[in-house]
Amino acid sequence: MNPSQRLSLHIPEPPARPGEEPDYSAMRIPPAGGLERPPVDAAATALHGYADALIRVLDDSGAACGEWAPQIDPQTLRDGLRAMMLTRIFDDRMLRMQRQGKTSFYVKSTGEEAVAVAQAFALDDGDMLFPSYRQQGLLIARGHSLVDMMCQVFNNTRDRLKGRQLPIMYSVREKGFFSISGNLGTQYPQAVGWAMASAMKGDTRIAASWVGEGTTAEPDFHHALTFASVYQAPVVLNVVNNQYAISSFQGFAGGERATFAARAIGYGIPGMRVDGNDFLAVYAVTRWAAERARRNCGPTLIELFTYRADAHSTSDDPTAYRPSSEGARWPLGDPIERLKQHLVGLGQWSEAQHTGLAAELDAKVKADLKEAESYGTLSTPPDSPRSMFEDVFKDVPPHLVRQRQEMGY
Amino acid sequence: MNPSQRLSLHIPEPPARPGEEPDYSAMRIPPAGGLERPPVDAAATALHGYADALIRVLDDSGAACGEWAPQIDPQTLRDGLRAMMLTRIFDDRMLRMQRQGKTSFYVKSTGEEAVAVAQAFALDDGDMLFPSYRQQGLLIARGHSLVDMMCQVFNNTRDRLKGRQLPIMYSVREKGFFSISGNLGTQYPQAVGWAMASAMKGDTRIAASWVGEGTTAEPDFHHALTFASVYQAPVVLNVVNNQYAISSFQGFAGGERATFAARAIGYGIPGMRVDGNDFLAVYAVTRWAAERARRNCGPTLIELFTYRADAHSTSDDPTAYRPSSEGARWPLGDPIERLKQHLVGLGQWSEAQHTGLAAELDAKVKADLKEAESYGTLSTPPDSPRSMFEDVFKDVPPHLVRQRQEMGY
Amino acid sequence: MSTMNMIQAINSALDVMLDRDDDVVIFGEDVGYFGGVFRCTAGLQKKYGKTRVFDTPIAEGGILGTAIGMGVYGLRPVAEIQFADYIYPAFDQLVSEAARLRYRSGGEFWAPITVRAPCGGGIFGGQTHSQSPEGVFTHVCGLKTVMPSNPYDAKGLLIAAIEDDDPVIFFEPKRIYNGPFDGHHDKPLVPWARHPQGEVPDGHYRVELGKAAIARPGSEVTVLAYGTMVHVCLAAVEESGIDGEVIDLRSLLPIDIDSIVESVKKTGRCVIVHEATRTSGFGAELSAQVQEHCFYHLEAPIQRVTGWDTPYPHAFEWEYFPGPQRVTRALTAVMEG
Amino acid sequence: MSTMNMIQAINSALDVMLDRDDDVVIFGEDVGYFGGVFRCTAGLQKKYGKTRVFDTPIAEGGILGTAIGMGVYGLRPVAEIQFADYIYPAFDQLVSEAARLRYRSGGEFWAPITVRAPCGGGIFGGQTHSQSPEGVFTHVCGLKTVMPSNPYDAKGLLIAAIEDDDPVIFFEPKRIYNGPFDGHHDKPLVPWARHPQGEVPDGHYRVELGKAAIARPGSEVTVLAYGTMVHVCLAAVEESGIDGEVIDLRSLLPIDIDSIVESVKKTGRCVIVHEATRTSGFGAELSAQVQEHCFYHLEAPIQRVTGWDTPYPHAFEWEYFPGPQRVTRALTAVMEG
Numbered sequence A, B: 001m002n003p004s005q006r007l008s009l010h011i012p013e014p015p016a017r018p019g020e021e022p023d024y025s026a027m028r029i030p031p032a033g034g035l036e037r038p039p040v041d042a043a044a045t046a047l048h049g050y051a052d053a054l055i056r057v058l059d060d061s062g063a064a065c066g067e068w069a070p071q072i073d074p075q076t077l078r079d080g081l082r083a084m085m086l087t088r089i090f091d092d093r094m095l096r097m098q099r100q101g102k103t104s105f106y107v108k109s110t111g112e113e114a115v116a117v118a119q120a121f122a123l124d125d126g127d128m129l130f131p132s133y134r135q136q137g138l139l140i141a142r143g144h145s146l147v148d149m150m151c152q153v154f155n156n157t158r159d160r161l162k163g164r165q166l167p168i169m170y171s172v173r174e175k176g177f178f179s180i181s182g183n184l185g186t187q188y189p190q191a192v193g194w195a196m197a198s199a200m201k202g203d204t205r206i207a208a209s210w211v212g213e214g215t216t217a218e219p220d221f222h223h224a225l226t227f228a229s230v231y232q233a234p235v236v237l238n239v240v241n242n243q244y245a246i247s248s249f250q251g252f253a254g255g256e257r258a259t260f261a262a263r264a265i266g267y268g269i270p271g272m273r274v275d276g277n278d279f280l281a282v283y284a285v286t287r288w289a290a291e292r293a294r295r296n297c298g299p300t301l302i303e304l305f306t307y308r309a310d311a312h313s314t315s316d317d318p319t320a321y322r323p324s325s326e327g328a329r330w331p332l333g334d335p336i337e338r339l340k341q342h343l344v345g346l347g348q349w350s351e352a353q354h355t356g357l358a359a360e361l362d363a364k365v366k367a368d369l370k371e372a373e374s375y376g377t378l379s380t381p382p383d384s385p386r387s388m389f390e391d392v393f394k395d396v397p398p399h400l401v402r403q404r405q406e407m408g409y
Numbered sequence C, D: 001m002s003t004m005n006m007i008q009a010i011n012s013a014l015d016v017m018l019d020r021d022d023d024v025v026i027f028g029e030d031v032g033y034f035g036g037v038f039r040c041t042a043g044l045q046k047k048y049g050k051t052r053v054f055d056t057p058i059a060e061g062g063i064l065g066t067a068i069g070m071g072v073y074g075l076r077p078v079a080e081i082q083f084a085d086y087i088y089p090a091f092d093q094l095v096s097e098a099a100r101l102r103y104r105s106g107g108e109f110w111a112p113i114t115v116r117a118p119c120g121g122g123i124f125g126g127q128t129h130s131q132s133p134e135g136v137f138t139h140v141c142g143l144k145t146v147m148p149s150n151p152y153d154a155k156g157l158l159i160a161a162i163e164d165d166d167p168v169i170f171f172e173p174k175r176i177y178n179g180p181f182d183g184h185h186d187k188p189l190v191p192w193a194r195h196p197q198g199e200v201p202d203g204h205y206r207v208e209l210g211k212a213a214i215a216r217p218g219s220e221v222t223v224l225a226y227g228t229m230v231h232v233c234l235a236a237v238e239e240s241g242i243d244g245e246v247i248d249l250r251s252l253l254p255i256d257i258d259s260i261v262e263s264v265k266k267t268g269r270c271v272i273v274h275e276a277t278r279t280s281g282f283g284a285e286l287s288a289q290v291q292e293h294c295f296y297h298l299e300a301p302i303q304r305v306t307g308w309d310t311p312y313p314h315a316f317e318w319e320y321f322p323g324p325q326r327v328t329r330a331l332t333a334v335m336e337g
């Protein structure tokens, strides 16, 4: 040891900044189909390898390879493709609404549609979802009304959240979609608690939750993993690693040193890392984890490796902190393109069908939008401000009645 | 999958409860000396094995074995033995003081003395310590005045903390011993921040911190590991796994599923598991981690596997929740006995010397106690209550002056 | 009817609710096998099983985060925070989640959780076992905050809290677990067995949240207090010879402002007493509301008697604690003022 | 002297301090390369390097936990919490650690940290980007709480906060980052460039913590406000024609009670305005103190104009926001009352 050596602080630095050329040539992308699919009751200790791996099913030609390739009929795949396309078109259209001043805020999931859609397909309808703000695809995959979603975004007279929430902070009880919080990560231990309750009651339903890779640094990530491990809660915990947390690359969440799936190891939970832009792989791993949970074999942490193809939100301009060419160079492609290619390869889809579907969905979103707008937009508040004092408590207490009266209602 | 299978909740259960016989026969205790000592700049990924292992140096006969056996001269070992014995005698005596009503509260470290003492020996004097409440051995190993410690426990006229803190919540700036908090785990990220500052300033001093295994569930454990990993802070983070958190066995902190050292893996930090009752092993691993930090190779998490041989604190009665025979059956022995055996084996110590030292230390503690008591005990407050209003802020603000006057001072 | 101290009354409330409602579950640090460091859950795991009453990791935020999830599922979780001083790591889950869930989801989801937390000083617990943080929770819309002063109320309020569909923070003044401590720390403690409110029905009953009790009727000054301070105020009123009306608030939010206003309009004077630190403590809100509602009836400035604005100092516990002497001084001042 | 908006003034304060004192370091979510979501740290990493100004993991508790450690080492860390709404995960480190460290260690250790947090609504941020949690921090002994209302004060107070050896929470009312918004959301915002307090010295200066400013002298009623509400109150005073004396508190703790008392004794009336929810908000403490000190001078009940006791509702922002109309109503009432 050389005691006179001076210490220095390491500050993570992303591979490329604006003005630099992103270079993914050193990125290790394992071939599709190279990994075994372990039994769902495998011991967590036997699964460490999956935390450093990348489970992939679709190869470069769009063929499904290896043990993880799930058995899904073509119609279901087409439904998945449709839900992803619908999600993207919906996002694009709502962004325009925000730009037109019809709502205050919007968050897209562009490039990450496979995460929410394939996972919704892999879970059962009764399973309870505790999402972050970037899984609108879950609602769309579960067939929720776009008009209802738009009305929330517009905070209009049909907004089921009574104008109270920021746009996109949906809550849809009948679809098992838990109220989105603006506070990062809080839903994670809540999902574990829900799953614990389900287990206490001898139910068969499991829970699933999502956070971004940046959010793994929050305490609730640790709480969720600890409680899930201790009580072996039937829950699927997902980390969507889209490599960015607003302007910060994943290195500021620890991504320079280990994968996010590896976090699971220390809790004795399987950590499965999957190509998040590969619909089939996402579906297969989620199904595996759900089955594991349902068989009382405990929780799973899934890292979905993807890329945030667009801005963080409408308040953000990513050209300020990352090269604009980065998305195009990102080697894992686009989830919609990749599933389309797979279906075409199977002979179950065609370019013409694709164009037709895109047009159909576009028309549908436009029509829905027209209906939603007919109930108003942000400038047309949803209801009387009187409702502002409701639901703080189950019953409006006297002091809130007095304040309501003070307001003139 | 059998969807009709009902879920059930797992609740951890310790190996034995009062009335049952503890059985450690299935416990895997690797032989001493069986593990390699990797270079201090080894990649964290190359060290995963140490998280599931148990680094041991002293074998059953007290001989030092293997690569981890540190080079320590016999005098230093005798000093270590002395500091451990002094810690134990001090603890025993202070417990009696509490029983006699001379103070309100006490916490012993019995059975865990090697942790604090060997680690203090392995660190440099300038290194900053962020302890929990069970590392009084650090202060004793650094040669701090027992009288000063006693005065804090007694909250007497010489209490350097002016009667403000619960007994044993020491703070000794000149010994690099940070103020102990009653809130579990808060010191862990503080230690990381201190280490980051040291690195920012090009200093050579590192930081070390301690939590119990139960405390690993707190958010600050996660914060510390995340920040230490991201900035590669020069810090040694210790988890003292004494298997109990008041009445809860380590299973309620996740210990049924993985070791606590394994937590480090997900952050890309080496997690080293060591026999916490083996003075030489604790010293060696700590020295390794300290050297690693000092060479700018980043943080280390050390799990010190030990047994809380006595009650949690003077407010606790462990016979209510664990078999009273458990401690005696615990297979990793007593740290003082083991080091003594080693020194005797080396021909550097004898039964007579040991008895003599015990008597000497006993006399010293008694004498110190006499002096400390001469400055008063809890019933003899340290100072005028006027001081109660000081140090809330650097300067006493007007509203506190008014309150002090209201109190009549 | 049995004679119970406050620990037994709380235990009885939990027992009754575990028995009546399969959806009630109880958890927290050391509450399972061991029965809690204050023994409030003693015997319950044995009686109702490990999945109804169990230990948790030491992570207050995780305890309340999972409790919310259980509440969303449909259970009625009762979580213990070992000391109120340790509730802060759970602050975000309480403030941002439990409190706002019903509102933000337009009434679709809610968290009917009860959080029990022993609070207050006078037990030589030092700064981290003595705090009274109730004030900050009353600033959080969507939480109910309760603090009983005796075994009868403790049981009835706790049952009401568990049955309530809103999140309730239930503070237990640990100094009065065993008897109605009145601040005379140099005198022996009267046990609850010798106090009328130590008589507690064995079965189910509720004490409504949001209703104060008149602990002692009086005509000259209204004394607002809760928890341990109720007994301190009763002692001070007796010792001062001033005919104070002592109101035991029991519930801080919702607050029974009508009873308070009625009393102050009658007496024209008001003293507010709490153990928590003064600045921005709940006494500030009480003072503001009293003067808003009773301005033209007040004959003297409202006085606050509180813990000093410092952490709780271990050795100077009794200089810190707002005991009967300080309350008496305030009563005298408000009568003169 | 330059013309600065509040973002530039804050940036300038940080720049000055980074330059003067090598021990000043700045960190938080997105504050490094990007310069902060509100751009308050723009350009500083480039100027002072990556180890002086840097991004952090998204863990507010970790940010403040490490900040305390750096402070103990001897640095002067300035941490940004991206929105005040996200300060709760750091609550324990603030309340149990930063605030009590000096006290519990008998003065051996302290944490001279500054925590910057944009707060307040009126920007269509919904319930999680609009909160004003300052009140709870004023209940915590050992913390100083500050909120400027204009660029000049923002810079001077921030420099004073950084140089202060106690932990300071520095709330930035984001609605007035760009101009002195007075609550008339339907009118164009006047930029700071056209406001005298947009004139800011380029170099180092301090605005002392604990001193209020008279934003507008007046004789009929004392109006206590801070942050955005100062401008709302000024507008209300003008529009009502009532000669209100508007006091900009600037520092909530320590509070400049002398200036407040002097004014209320002069006017005999008091209106307190804040955006935070009412119950147990800082207005309660102000009201309590004013009546304690000025009881015999008050001619009408003290009025509070505040955010309602609900979360901040996105669509009803302007019904929620305590704008000039509501303040005017209170001014009129207090004159009549």
Ligand SMILES: Cc1ncc(C[n+]2csc(CCOP(=O)(O)OP(=O)(O)O)c2C)c(N)n1
Residues within 6 Å of the ligand: A134, A182, A183, A184, A211, A212, A213, A214, A215, A216, A240, A242, A244, A245, A246, A308, A312, D029, D058, D082, D086, D089
């Ligand atoms: C507790 C908390 N801290 C900070 C924020 C501000 N914030 C909103 S989104 C975001 C980045 C999250 O990144 P990540 O978790 O990776 O999710 P992504 O946006 O990439 O989906 C931040 C810092 C917040 N909403 N809540």
Ligand SMILES: Cc1ncc(C[n+]2csc(CCOP(=O)(O)OP(=O)(O)O)c2C)c(N)n1
Residues within 6 Å of the ligand: B134, B182, B183, B184, B211, B212, B213, B214, B215, B216, B240, B242, B244, B245, B246, B308, B312, C029, C058, C082, C086, C089
């Ligand atoms: C935040 C917080 N929660 C709870 C407690 C109460 N408490 C004090 S010690 C303790 C057990 C700690 O166990 P462990 O971390 O294993 O340390 P050990 O006592 O075994 O050394 C608990 C729960 C506390 N002090 N702080």
Ligand SMILES: [Mg+2]
Residues within 6 Å of the ligand: A212, A213, A214, A240, A241, A242, A243, A244, A245, A246
């Ligand atoms: Mg992300």
Ligand SMILES: [Mg+2]
Residues within 6 Å of the ligand: B212, B213, B214, B240, B241, B242, B243, B244, B245, B246
């Ligand atoms: Mg322990």
